[in-house]
Amino acid sequence: MSGWPRYPPCASGTCTDVVCCAHGHKLRWPELLGKHGAAAKATIEKENPEVTAEILTPGRVGPPNFCCNRVFVIVDTHGNVTNIPTIG
16 A cells, blocks of 8 residues: 555554554654654654644543554643554
């Protein structure tokens, strides 16, 4: 596959894991832990143009479905990333 459509809608094709989804692009961003959510979103979308990064603030829960074209950026009350952003 040449690339995923922009999220939404969710796209995964036959992929069930992040490696399959990556298409040679970056799939995890551990270096963004503690960074500001907006900066993390921009970095993710620059480093993997096939995904849309969506910021999840405290109390907000993303849908449980697996999407190759989405990365949740989970932030704390200060807007800083608390979990390693990963495709899915």
